[in-house]
Each structure stands twice: as structure tokens, then as C-alpha cells.
Amino acid sequence: MSTRLATGGRLLNKSKALSFSFNGTTLKGFEGDTLASALLANDRVLMGRSFKYHRPRGVVASGSEEPNGLVQMGEGGKFEPNQRVTTTELFEGLKAKSQNHWPSLEYDVGALNAKLSRFMPAGFYYKMFIHPRSFWKHVYEPIIRHAAGLGAAPKATDRDADTYEHFYAFCDVLVIGGGVAGLQAAKAAAASGAKVIVAEQTAHLGGRAVVDGGTIDGQTAEDFVTAITAELEAMDNVTIRTRMMGAGVYDHGYVLGYERLKDHAPEMAGPRHRLWRIRAAQTITATGAIERPLSFAGNDIPGVMLASAIRDYVVNYGVSSGDRTVVVTNNDDAYRTAIALKHAGLDVPAIIDARPAGDDSDLIARAKALGIRVMMGHGIATVQGGKRVTGVEICAQAGEGAVLEEIACDAVAMSGGWSPVVHLWSHCGGKLTWDESQASFRPDPNRPPLGDKGQGFVSVAGAANGETTLAAILADATDCGKEAAKAAGFKAKATKAPVAEDAVERALLPVWLMPQGAGYKLRSKAWLDYQNDVKVSDVQLAAQEGFTSVEHAKRYTTLGMATDQGKLSNINGLAILSDSLNQPIPQTGTTTFRPPYTPISMGSIGGEARGDVFQPIRRTPMYDWHEANGADWEPVGQWRRPYAYVQSGETVHDAVMRETKNTRENLGLLDASTLGKIIVKGPDAGKFLDMLYTNMMSTLKVGKCRYGLMCSENGFLIDDGVVARIDDETFLCHTTTGGAETIHGHMEEWLQTEWWDWNVYVANVTEQYAQVAVVGPKARKALEALGGMDLSADAFGFMEWQDGSLGGFDVRAYRISFSGELSYEIAVPASQGQAFWDALMAVGADLGVMPYGTECLHILRAEKGFIMIGDETDGTVIPQDLGLNWAISKKKTDFLGKRAQQREHMVSDQRWKLVGLETIDKSTLPDGAYAVGEGTNANGQRVMIGRVTSSYHSPNLERGIAMGLVLHGPDRMGEVITFPGTDGKDYEAKIVSPVFYDPEGEKPNV
Amino acid sequence: MSNLISALDKATDNSGIAKIEEIGLQGMITLRGDLSKAAVKKAATSVTGVEMPTLGHANHDGASGLCWMSTDELLVLCPYDQVADTLAKMHTALGKAHALAVDVSDARASLRVSGPNAREVMAKLAPVDLSPEAFKPGMFRRTRMAQVAAAFWMVDDATFQIVCFRSNAQYVFDLLKVAAQNGSEVGFFK
CATH class of the missing domain: 3.10.20.440 (2Fe-2S iron-sulphur cluster binding domain, sarcosine oxidase, alpha subunit, N-terminal domain)
Known part of the structure; x- marks a missing residue:
């Protein structure tokens, strides 16, 4: 036990x-x-x-x-x-x-x-579940999903109780791994004055050396670690973090460090994990090596463990993995386990060594001196036991597994040699070379991951670099630290490598299968990948079936695809594959090492971004008022805008209907602050805007406004809005809410890359202003009640703007209308936005004022046939499709999109065009519905002849109204077309003009 | 005017490992132009009384100052109630030079993070080397904080002043509160 x-x-x-x-x-x-x-x-x-x-x-x-x-x-x-x-x-x-x-x-x-494993070999799922096709989704997958899998997912209703964060750190030399190599490399690098971070994934520094023994500068490894740690901690330029794993190495010296702050003490305050986002000039990976299992039958039975692990449990934790442990090995290192067990008073009935008999090395001699039976040239034929090891059957390694002897035991310590941890070296393109003597891949120092100037930015120290003796590890680490400091731009100080002594070892014998001639029965019980149940026989079958690429064989067998990513199974698996393909191991190569080194929490990746700060929510100056007055919020980009202001007893729909009627009959207020406002200034500003807009802007007179369309260079409509000319050299361009940042960027891009010699500066002043649309027949009355400006039709005409004062506020007023009503948009400095809104609500009280939201805005504009970017446009629509030819200048020699709009496809009469749609029964068309024509297309689908782009119930017209793009639409006025709904119903709609309300435009013209 | 309200109306939070405050309205003017031109330099320096800043730096004198935003942009700081005067003076100084000077005071919010852990709190949110040897008072960064644009400088060795868009003020304030949560000291900056 x-x-x-x-x-x-x-x-x-x-x-x-x-x-x-x-x-x-x-x-x-x-x-x-x-x-x-x-x-x-x-x-x-x-x-x-x-x-x-x-x-x-x-x-x-x-x-x-x-x-x-x-x-x-x-x-x-x-x-x-x-x-x-x-x-x-x-x-x-x-x-x-x-x-x-x-x-x-x-x-x-x-x-x-x-029991059925014989019938479930590699590729079983692919072969078995492909026929009949429909069974996969409905029969096989649900069953497999139930049977397979690891832990349960958290309950959907549970929320992670912990918090997480990121931290940006910068250093000259980052050392990943806090074993003796990492510590020594850090010391050598830090001596130069370089800023050094050491990251160790466990809670303890020192790595394997403190368990494996040897002396360093005459001290025990443990004393050496204590001393060098104290030395490093005393240095201002060194930071040591334990419980921090180097998770991934990326381009330009970017490294992720995964720090587990309180997994060991969940009651502590603060975040659970911290993801360090480190920029390091040089990274040293001192990540050690991992012991390989041996492939013999029954090597997955509980009690069969890595020799180093059994040693760790005894030395570090005072735990015996069994009373009687058989050691099986192809190298000297496993003898250390036998010796440690003996010293702990435990029984080691035998060391089964696959190597042929020869001279005794230090460790072999010491084991023998302790009275341990050493069986050279032998192997394990099979392990006995079910849920626990009960014994092993011994055979000759050279044979096929004939049992020579049975030995009772309750643990097996195996060692197939050591593989350097090359993951972090490889993440960003570091290449490997095959080390024949250690039978392992090690980093090729001549082919490191390369930085921006073609320089290597990762180096490897110690066992991770393929070094095996304490002396070589420490010498390598010293050089590595000095070189890294130099590469980071520091002058390395002479640092002497410590003098280390440990046992002289006999060479390892590569053993990929035990016994060498194991038959199918043994091979099908010799595990390579424990978690995913991949055996030697599976990899051999994959090779037989033609999976010669290691990447293909991996996916076919699932070797190395489990949560451990094949840390134990990889080399053994590809050795078996190479053997099956009769090619040397380096020719087979490895699969790709990808970050993270071990799984990291999703929480750490998200960092602070959860709850209130999951995403930025942009708030206008009147946000709190909206919130307090029943706003049903709609996300518009990152902004939150009121969709409607819901009063008690109302549904959202009721509120929208009420607001829409009231705005047409009395007075509505809209918070329009989110609309983009971009200042364009300079001697070439007019020329610049003539290029950006499809219509002419340079002729706009100071004090006037003009509606404009913007297209991409491919001709497609990207934004629209009202442009006001502020003075000779200055324009203010309104954009859509979503377009403020992108259009600003669009302007800067053209100015910086193409028209860099034009004298134009732009500035995004969107948030400088709170802007309120004062809309409805009583709009003028309301503003006159505030007082301070002459708002008569003669003094302040449609499509004009004026600076002035209203109710004591300095304002810029635009007489523009997106609703078809008498309407003013008033801009005040954002910090006065709430006060101005309050003033408007006060003077509007007698005039039936109601705030209205975005849905009311949509209905009002749809009643007037005004297009909305994002509804009538989707990135494939040109202004001509929308009947906006009047806004496309014929005089200008050029503007962005002009050439594209002359392409054959753009001038085709087959393009769908904007029309109004009126349902026969006054119902509301489903938004996005497609109209069907006669016949079917080449794919056997119904022919489509149009689609709905906007659809609403209009309370003013008491019917459903819609706009849509329809083939030959404007030529088919009065025709009725059919829109099949997803509800199975057919909707009939008549093609009409898109202007449903006040077609003469009399209402705003007062 | 008495009805002026800054984005968060001077909210403060002192519950975590650093003090967080929205500091009210600060006059800010975006000046775009050729920064090597005498008229542009004069427009900037004459109204603030500080020298032209170099790349990545800002020069301050109380509520006045100049921050280097890009090769052709400065952020001009002045007291909020002096923005109109300052702009007028700048326009005079600029004369006919091609430049753009525009009031952006209300488009922004100003926050401060202070205390011995201020550097660490900021380093959780901005991809900037904030170690004492790398970032010092007098320097200025235009960068991001988590998911939004921000710029900041150090008022003294333990105080950052942050400028962000007004609409993002609450987000930035909340971010800072999360980053300053109790028990989250990093201990990296020595």
C-alpha cells in the first residue's frame, strides 16, 4: 500500500x-x-x-x-x-x-x-460512425458525448466567484524555471545590471537537483539553492515569482506568465490568477526535463509510476508509493529511486535494467551495495493487477516476452530516459535537433526563435538544453545567463560557474518497446498516452494504414491530444511511429508545440473583463436621466441609447407608439449626442470633402448645412450625415453613431497615406457636445420659450446653423430634420448637457414634451423614406440602389467610389432598388424577409426578387410600413409581391413610394 | 456656469489599494499643426508658459501644460474657465499658419490614481513599462487602458493623471476599482 x-x-x-x-x-x-x-x-x-x-x-x-x-x-x-x-x-x-x-x-x-478495446482501435470512430451519414448527429454523437469526456462543465447558472487580472511587465532577461539552472542563469544575467524576472511554476525553487543530490561548490544542492536564492532576492534588479508558469512565448519577446495567487489558499483576498504579459528582450527557458515512461504491457495499472515521481514522493513528501517497488529502467537515473527507497526503509525486490550486462557505474554499484538485486538485460513482460499493481512478470528484453520469473510488488518505478522540456523554445519557432546519446530532441542553438532584427530572442539553459550532469547544467546556465544579458545590451560580468559533482553515469539504451519483440497481445496493452488511451498497437496500426505524417498520426490516434498535450507520450509515440515506418526518429519529427504549456484558466485570459467592466459601455451626459426615466436600453456600438422610455403600465411597444405619435403631434426630445462630429479644417478642406462625399461640399456656404453620402473606394455606401460649414476653412461633419471613430480613421488614413500634401487637419469632437434633437410642431415654441435667438423661418431657415444663446446656454443650433417635422438639433458643451435637457423638459411641460428613443427615431424616418446606414445598407449597397442619385455629383471629376460605381455590375439594371412596401392587410412585414419570384435557380431554390430592409408599425398611418430592395422595384409601382415568413405565412405587399408621410414635405417647412 | 457637471461629478473611491478620483473639469485644447513652425510653437507655449514637449513627454505648470500626442498634435491644458480666452490667444498667435485648435475639454474626463500602489494598478490595465526607472514624472503616454483609449502622465512619483473620453469615464473608474481591489498588490516595482 x-x-x-x-x-x-x-x-x-x-x-x-x-x-x-x-x-x-x-x-x-x-x-x-x-x-x-x-x-x-x-x-x-x-x-x-x-x-x-x-x-x-x-x-x-x-x-x-x-x-x-x-x-x-x-x-x-x-x-x-x-x-x-x-x-x-x-x-x-x-x-x-x-x-x-x-x-x-x-x-x-x-x-x-x-473489454471491447479490441474492437475500438485507432480511427475506430472515423470508420464506424460515418454510415449512415444522418446517424452521426442524431445517434452516435449524443451517445459518445455521454460516454466520453473528462470533468463536468460548471453549471450554467453558477458564476465564477473569483476575480482575475492582467499585469504588464517589462524586463531585459526573463528566466523561465527556478531550478538550479534557472537560478544560476538569472545570477549570471543579473550581474550585468540587467533587469531579470525568474518565473517558477511550483511553489518551490530548486527543481530536481534538491531531490536528486550531488554537490555544488562543496554544498548540498539544497544549501546551494538557499544561498543563491538569498543572493538573488537581495538584488534590486531581480524579481523571483513562484507559482508562476511561463505559459507561452510569442513574437517580439512577448511571454505570458500564469501566476496562481491563491489556488493554494482560496480564502485570501485578491485575484485568484494573474496573467503576466511580459516583454522581455531575452528569454531563457530553464524548464528542465521530463522523464519518459517505458512501453510494456500493463504500464497503465495504478501503481506504475515514473521513477522520478516515486523518488519525489519519498523525498519531498515522505510518502511511499508502495511497500515493494520494482524498478524498471534503461538508464542509471532510476537507480537513484531504488537507493532513495532503500534509505527510506522500503523494499526494492529488483531493478530490471534493459541494458546488457556491463561495467557497474557509480549508481549501479551503490544499488548493489545496498543489497538490491539488479537484473541486466531484462524487461517487464506484463504487469499484474487491475486497480492496483500486484506483481510483474519478468522476461528478457531481447525476446518476445516469455516469462522467466514473477515478482510480487505493489509499485513499479519506470524510467525510459529524459526528454528536455523544449515547449517554450519551440512555441515561437525554435528548432530541435536529435540527440542520439540521450535519445531525445534538444534545442538547436543555431536555429532559435527570431526577433525583429533576425536575432535569436530565446535561449535554453541546463537540462532543458539537453545537459545531463549537474556540472554541465550549471556551466551551461552560467554561459546562457551571460549571453542573454549581452544580447539584451548589457556588459556581462565574469561569473564563474559553480563546481558541481555528481555520479558518473553509464550510457542509456534507447528502449521504445519492452520486450523488444513484444507480440500484438502485449503491444495492445502497452500504453503510450494514458489519458486518451493510445497504445503502441494503435500507432502501429495508424502507420500501417498510411498515416505517415506525425501530425496526421497524432490526430488519427489522438496521441498527445489530451489535456496533458502528450508531455509523457510524445517521444515514445513518435519513436514507435518511426520504427513502423522504418525511418530514423528525426525524420519523423515532432508535432507542433503550442502555448499554453499547461492549460490556463479562462478567467485569467479574460482578466478584469467581467461584470461591470466586461465591455466598455459609453454613456452620454444624460445617461443617468434616461436610466431614471424608464429607458429600455439599446446597444449602439459601445453606446447605450434609450430604445424607448417605458412608463408604468406600458409595454415597450406601447411606449414606442406613444412617443412616435407625440413627436408628430406635439414635441419630442432625442438625445442625439452619440452622432459623430468631426471638424475638418484647412485651405484644402473643401477639396478633401469633395473627395470623401459623393456630392459637392466645397460650394456649401458658411452658415449652411448639406446632407452628404460617403462611399468606400469600392463604391459602397459607408456613412451619411449633415455637413455644416463653420467658416471658410472649417467644416463640421456629422456621422452616424457607429461611424464616428471609423470615419475619423478613414479621413486620417486618406490624409496620411494618399493626400499627405493636402493642408487639412481633422479632429473628432463627437463627445465635446451634448446634442438634443427638438422635434415636432411645437419645437419652435419650446425654443422660443427658452429665449435668446430669433428662430423665425425667415431668420433661421431650413438647413442652416447658427451659434447663439438659448435659455442662457451657449449653443450651436442646426435646423435640420431626420423626422420630417419641424426640428432643431441643439449642441451644448457636454458638461451642460443635463442642465440643458432639464431646461427643455421644463419649457416643454406645457407643450406635451416627451423624450423619445431610437425606435421612434427609426419609425419617423421610415415614414419619410429616409434611409438608415446599416438597415438599407449592408456593405453591398451603392447610393444608386437607394434612389439617391440626386446626391451624387455629376460635376466632380472624382470622388471616392466614383470609378467603382461605373463598373459593369454597379450599373446593371439587375440591381435591386429601394421601394416602399405596404402590406395589403396593414400588418407588419417581417424584417429581413425575402420576396420570391417565379421558378427556381440553378440550385433548385426559389428565385429571390427582393428583401425587406426596414419594417415597422406606423402609429401615425395606423399600418405596417416597410422599405425594401426589389428587382426593378421603382418600375413596378402598384405590383403586389410575396414575402414568405419564417412563421410559414405568406405576406403580400404592394410596391409603393418609400415616402409614406407628408410626401410634399410641408410639415418641417413652417 | 453653475450647471456644469463633469463626467462623474468628482466621484472618489478609496476602498482598495490605491485612491481613485475623477477630478472635475480640466481645460483641454487639441492643437494640430507642424510642431516645428514658430507660430505653432508660440501658440502653444505662450498660453501655457511651459516649453514644447518632446516625444513621449509633457510639460506642466499646475492646470496648464503641453502634452505630446503625435508628430503633429499637442494636447494643450489650461484651467477650464480659461478655455475660450486661451483659444482666442492661440488663434491670434497662429495667424495665418495652417493649424487646427479646438476645444475638447468636455469630450474628456480626467481621473487620478494615487498612492504607493498606483504604478501597479495602472500596469494592470495599460501595456506600458511603468517601472520607476522607465516612467517618470514629465513623461506622457497615449495608450489604452483595457479596452479603451487613454492617455496619462504622473503628477508626482505616486500619482497618475488620466485622460479618457467622457463617455468612457465610468468604465475607466470601474476598471481602476477592479485593478485596485484589496489583496491585489503585485510587489513588482521596487
Whole structure:
């Protein structure tokens, strides 16, 4: 059984016991435990089930590479699935549940899949579920979705109770990894004065060296780490962050650091995760190496673990993974585990070493001296046991698996060698080279990720760089730190590499399959990818079926596609693939390493953007008044505009109808502040506007306004609005609400890139003004009541503007109308907007004043046949389609869009044109509905002859009115066409003029 | 006028690790022109009493100042009640030179973040190197804060003054409150 030892556990605070629960059972651990070590201490070896076959799974590793130990953590707003037990620090009250099983972890019905595994090889889903086609969606997918999957998704009604944030940091040298290599590289870099950040993903510095032993400058690795950490912490130019993972390396030295602030202490105040967005001139990845499993039958049975992990649990946490541990290896490093176990008083019945007998290295000799039986040239034929290892069957590595001996044990420590963690080096294009002696890919220093000047901006130190001895690791790290400082523009100081000593090791023997000649039966039980249930036989089958590219084989078999992204399985899998394809491993290559290194929380990616600040909401100066007066809000870009002001007892529709009638009969106020206002000034301003608008603006007289259309260079209508000439050199261009920023940008683009020699400056002054549309037959009366300007028709004509004073406010008044009523738009400085609005409401009280919202605005303009950018236009509509030829200058030699509008397709008589549409029964046409003609098109669909662009119920006309684009529309006045609705009903509408209300235009002309 | 209301009517928040305030109305004039021209320089410096700023810098004297916005744009600061006078003086100084000077005081909101953690609070929102050695009083940045445009400078070593669009004032204020939440000290700037 696995249990807590009486001694050991360098990371534990044994004076502080913690209680936690697993699947509802309360268990005990210590401060300093991970959830994995605490579960093992309580003999909870079985932690989960695999994805496909629901095989029993126990923890196999001790760090972020763990594929098996995934649990659901927390409840309600703190619930989170798929958390790795090996990287979850224990805290008081932690609640974890195993996942992917039913009805329980111990008895899982889904495990039947495993019995059927012979019938579910690689590509099974692709082959099985393709016929008949319709079955996939309705039969297969729902069943598979139910059976497969890891943890449950959080409940839709639960909201994450935590907060998250981003942090922008800049440094000269970023060191990822706080092992001895990272710390030494940081020291060498920092000596130059460079600003250094060290990021370590775990809570502890020192990495593997503190467990694996060796001496550095005559001290233990642990003492060395303590000393160098103190040294670094004392430096002003060094920042060390633990619990911060280097998640991804991107272009231009951009690196994401994922800091887990309180996963280990959820009761703390502050954000849970912080995503560091770091710009580093140079990044050093000192990310160490990951031990590889060996591929033998039954290597997935709980109790079979990486040798280094078993060692970590003993040394760091004082936990034995079993009483009797068989070590199986192809290298010397695993002997350290056997020795550590022996020192902890545990039994090691044998070390099974696949290498042929030869000279004993230091470690082999030490193991033998401890009385451990060493079996050279041997391998494991199969592991016995179900939910727990009970023993191993030993065979010759060179053979086909004939059992020579059975050894009873309850744990197996395996080591297939070490693979440098090259992920971060590779994220941004760093290339790899195959190291024959270590049988691993290592970074190729000649092909680093390149920065803006073609310089390498990532370098690798220590074990991540393929170094294997403590001395070489520290020498490499020292050089790397100095070089990085130099590359970041600093003068490196002479820093001596520490002198390190550790055991001299015998060379490793690449072993990709154990035994070498294992038959199908053994191969189909030799796991490569634990989480996704990919076995040696699956990869071989993929190769046989023609999946020769490693990227294809990966997707076909799902090798390395689980949440661990193949940290353990990748190299073993592609070695098997290479062997099947009879090609060397480097020729097969690796799959692509993509960020993040391990999954990061969605919350950290969103950062602060949630709740109130999920998105900016732009508010006009009168926002609070609207809110207090029943505004039903409509998002318009990032603005919130009142759609209607709903009074008590009204529906939103009632309110819209009331506002629409009242504005035509009495007085309406609209908050028009959001409309874009752009100042265009300079000697060439007129020339510039003549190019931007389709009509002539340069001839506009000072004091006058003119409606204008703007097209893109492709001829399509992009914006419209009223232009006022302020003085000889100055115009004020109104744009649509959504167009303010884009049209400002459009103007700047043309001025900066094409007409840079024209003397024009533009400024976006949209928000300088609160603008109120005062609309209706009583508009003049209301403004006269404020007093201060002569508003008579003679003194202030239609399409004119004047600066003046109204009710003591300095205003700029425009007599313009988007409603067909007598109407003024009054601009005041934004900080007086609310006061001005209040004044208008006061003088309007006797005149039947009501504020109105955007829907009323829409109905009023539709009654008049005025187009709306975004309704009548959709990026494919030209002014000619809308009957706006009157606003297209024929005199101008050029304007943006002119040439495009002469293209064959643009002048075709087949273009749909704007008309009004009146339903026969006065109902309202469905917005966006299509009109159908005779016959079908080449695809067998009904022929379309038009579509509705705007549709409303008009309370003034007491009927539905609509505008639409219809084939030959203006030539078909009076014809009735049919619009099938999505409700199954056919709507009949007569083609009419788009001007429904006051066609003579008498109402505003008073 | 007595009816002037700034975007957030001088709201303040002191519940987190930094103090956040909307500081009321500040006179602001956008000046666009060739910044090397004598008339443009004179229009800017004569009304503010400060030197022309260099790239990425701002020169201040109380409520007056000049901020470098781009190669052909300055933000001219003056007391809110002196904007009209200032503009008139600038137009006189500009004479016939091609330039654009326009009042944008009401289009903007001004906020301050202060306290020992002010740098960190700002560094959570703006992609700018705000370490004490990189960003100092006298410097000026036109950048973004989370999802909106903003510009800022340091009034002193522990106080940032932020300019954003008036419509975004509440968003920026709320952002700062989130960034200054208790327990969120980073401890990066030494």
C-alpha cells in the first residue's frame, strides 16, 4: 500500500495537519502536500478513469506533466474540472472528486469499453460512425458525448466567484524555471545590471537537483539553492515569482506568465490568477526535463509510476508509493529511486535494467551495495493487477516476452530516459535537433526563435538544453545567463560557474518497446498516452494504414491530444511511429508545440473583463436621466441609447407608439449626442470633402448645412450625415453613431497615406457636445420659450446653423430634420448637457414634451423614406440602389467610389432598388424577409426578387410600413409581391413610394 | 456656469489599494499643426508658459501644460474657465499658419490614481513599462487602458493623471476599482 512514512518530506510542515475530502471522504494531509501526495499518503492510488476505455488510473508523475490524476475541485462558484492533483497544493477544507466514471470510481460501467478495446482501435470512430451519414448527429454523437469526456462543465447558472487580472511587465532577461539552472542563469544575467524576472511554476525553487543530490561548490544542492536564492532576492534588479508558469512565448519577446495567487489558499483576498504579459528582450527557458515512461504491457495499472515521481514522493513528501517497488529502467537515473527507497526503509525486490550486462557505474554499484538485486538485460513482460499493481512478470528484453520469473510488488518505478522540456523554445519557432546519446530532441542553438532584427530572442539553459550532469547544467546556465544579458545590451560580468559533482553515469539504451519483440497481445496493452488511451498497437496500426505524417498520426490516434498535450507520450509515440515506418526518429519529427504549456484558466485570459467592466459601455451626459426615466436600453456600438422610455403600465411597444405619435403631434426630445462630429479644417478642406462625399461640399456656404453620402473606394455606401460649414476653412461633419471613430480613421488614413500634401487637419469632437434633437410642431415654441435667438423661418431657415444663446446656454443650433417635422438639433458643451435637457423638459411641460428613443427615431424616418446606414445598407449597397442619385455629383471629376460605381455590375439594371412596401392587410412585414419570384435557380431554390430592409408599425398611418430592395422595384409601382415568413405565412405587399408621410414635405417647412 | 457637471461629478473611491478620483473639469485644447513652425510653437507655449514637449513627454505648470500626442498634435491644458480666452490667444498667435485648435475639454474626463500602489494598478490595465526607472514624472503616454483609449502622465512619483473620453469615464473608474481591489498588490516595482 501507499502510505506516509515516519521520516522525510522536505516540503512538509508536519506541525500543521490539514483535512480535505476526496469523493466525500474526509482525509488528512500536511501543509506542503500536493493533493497527489496527500492522496497517496491515504492509500488512494486509484484517482480517476481514462477517457476512452474508462481504465482505472492512478497518478504517474509528480508535476505538471501528469496525465492521469485529474479531479474536479470545489463547488458552486468555485467549481473547476480537470485539475491536476500533482500541481494542486493542499489546503484546509479542499474538496475534490474524481471524474469520468459512473456510478463510482471503484465500479465504473464504462469500463466495459476496455473489454471491447479490441474492437475500438485507432480511427475506430472515423470508420464506424460515418454510415449512415444522418446517424452521426442524431445517434452516435449524443451517445459518445455521454460516454466520453473528462470533468463536468460548471453549471450554467453558477458564476465564477473569483476575480482575475492582467499585469504588464517589462524586463531585459526573463528566466523561465527556478531550478538550479534557472537560478544560476538569472545570477549570471543579473550581474550585468540587467533587469531579470525568474518565473517558477511550483511553489518551490530548486527543481530536481534538491531531490536528486550531488554537490555544488562543496554544498548540498539544497544549501546551494538557499544561498543563491538569498543572493538573488537581495538584488534590486531581480524579481523571483513562484507559482508562476511561463505559459507561452510569442513574437517580439512577448511571454505570458500564469501566476496562481491563491489556488493554494482560496480564502485570501485578491485575484485568484494573474496573467503576466511580459516583454522581455531575452528569454531563457530553464524548464528542465521530463522523464519518459517505458512501453510494456500493463504500464497503465495504478501503481506504475515514473521513477522520478516515486523518488519525489519519498523525498519531498515522505510518502511511499508502495511497500515493494520494482524498478524498471534503461538508464542509471532510476537507480537513484531504488537507493532513495532503500534509505527510506522500503523494499526494492529488483531493478530490471534493459541494458546488457556491463561495467557497474557509480549508481549501479551503490544499488548493489545496498543489497538490491539488479537484473541486466531484462524487461517487464506484463504487469499484474487491475486497480492496483500486484506483481510483474519478468522476461528478457531481447525476446518476445516469455516469462522467466514473477515478482510480487505493489509499485513499479519506470524510467525510459529524459526528454528536455523544449515547449517554450519551440512555441515561437525554435528548432530541435536529435540527440542520439540521450535519445531525445534538444534545442538547436543555431536555429532559435527570431526577433525583429533576425536575432535569436530565446535561449535554453541546463537540462532543458539537453545537459545531463549537474556540472554541465550549471556551466551551461552560467554561459546562457551571460549571453542573454549581452544580447539584451548589457556588459556581462565574469561569473564563474559553480563546481558541481555528481555520479558518473553509464550510457542509456534507447528502449521504445519492452520486450523488444513484444507480440500484438502485449503491444495492445502497452500504453503510450494514458489519458486518451493510445497504445503502441494503435500507432502501429495508424502507420500501417498510411498515416505517415506525425501530425496526421497524432490526430488519427489522438496521441498527445489530451489535456496533458502528450508531455509523457510524445517521444515514445513518435519513436514507435518511426520504427513502423522504418525511418530514423528525426525524420519523423515532432508535432507542433503550442502555448499554453499547461492549460490556463479562462478567467485569467479574460482578466478584469467581467461584470461591470466586461465591455466598455459609453454613456452620454444624460445617461443617468434616461436610466431614471424608464429607458429600455439599446446597444449602439459601445453606446447605450434609450430604445424607448417605458412608463408604468406600458409595454415597450406601447411606449414606442406613444412617443412616435407625440413627436408628430406635439414635441419630442432625442438625445442625439452619440452622432459623430468631426471638424475638418484647412485651405484644402473643401477639396478633401469633395473627395470623401459623393456630392459637392466645397460650394456649401458658411452658415449652411448639406446632407452628404460617403462611399468606400469600392463604391459602397459607408456613412451619411449633415455637413455644416463653420467658416471658410472649417467644416463640421456629422456621422452616424457607429461611424464616428471609423470615419475619423478613414479621413486620417486618406490624409496620411494618399493626400499627405493636402493642408487639412481633422479632429473628432463627437463627445465635446451634448446634442438634443427638438422635434415636432411645437419645437419652435419650446425654443422660443427658452429665449435668446430669433428662430423665425425667415431668420433661421431650413438647413442652416447658427451659434447663439438659448435659455442662457451657449449653443450651436442646426435646423435640420431626420423626422420630417419641424426640428432643431441643439449642441451644448457636454458638461451642460443635463442642465440643458432639464431646461427643455421644463419649457416643454406645457407643450406635451416627451423624450423619445431610437425606435421612434427609426419609425419617423421610415415614414419619410429616409434611409438608415446599416438597415438599407449592408456593405453591398451603392447610393444608386437607394434612389439617391440626386446626391451624387455629376460635376466632380472624382470622388471616392466614383470609378467603382461605373463598373459593369454597379450599373446593371439587375440591381435591386429601394421601394416602399405596404402590406395589403396593414400588418407588419417581417424584417429581413425575402420576396420570391417565379421558378427556381440553378440550385433548385426559389428565385429571390427582393428583401425587406426596414419594417415597422406606423402609429401615425395606423399600418405596417416597410422599405425594401426589389428587382426593378421603382418600375413596378402598384405590383403586389410575396414575402414568405419564417412563421410559414405568406405576406403580400404592394410596391409603393418609400415616402409614406407628408410626401410634399410641408410639415418641417413652417 | 453653475450647471456644469463633469463626467462623474468628482466621484472618489478609496476602498482598495490605491485612491481613485475623477477630478472635475480640466481645460483641454487639441492643437494640430507642424510642431516645428514658430507660430505653432508660440501658440502653444505662450498660453501655457511651459516649453514644447518632446516625444513621449509633457510639460506642466499646475492646470496648464503641453502634452505630446503625435508628430503633429499637442494636447494643450489650461484651467477650464480659461478655455475660450486661451483659444482666442492661440488663434491670434497662429495667424495665418495652417493649424487646427479646438476645444475638447468636455469630450474628456480626467481621473487620478494615487498612492504607493498606483504604478501597479495602472500596469494592470495599460501595456506600458511603468517601472520607476522607465516612467517618470514629465513623461506622457497615449495608450489604452483595457479596452479603451487613454492617455496619462504622473503628477508626482505616486500619482497618475488620466485622460479618457467622457463617455468612457465610468468604465475607466470601474476598471481602476477592479485593478485596485484589496489583496491585489503585485510587489513588482521596487
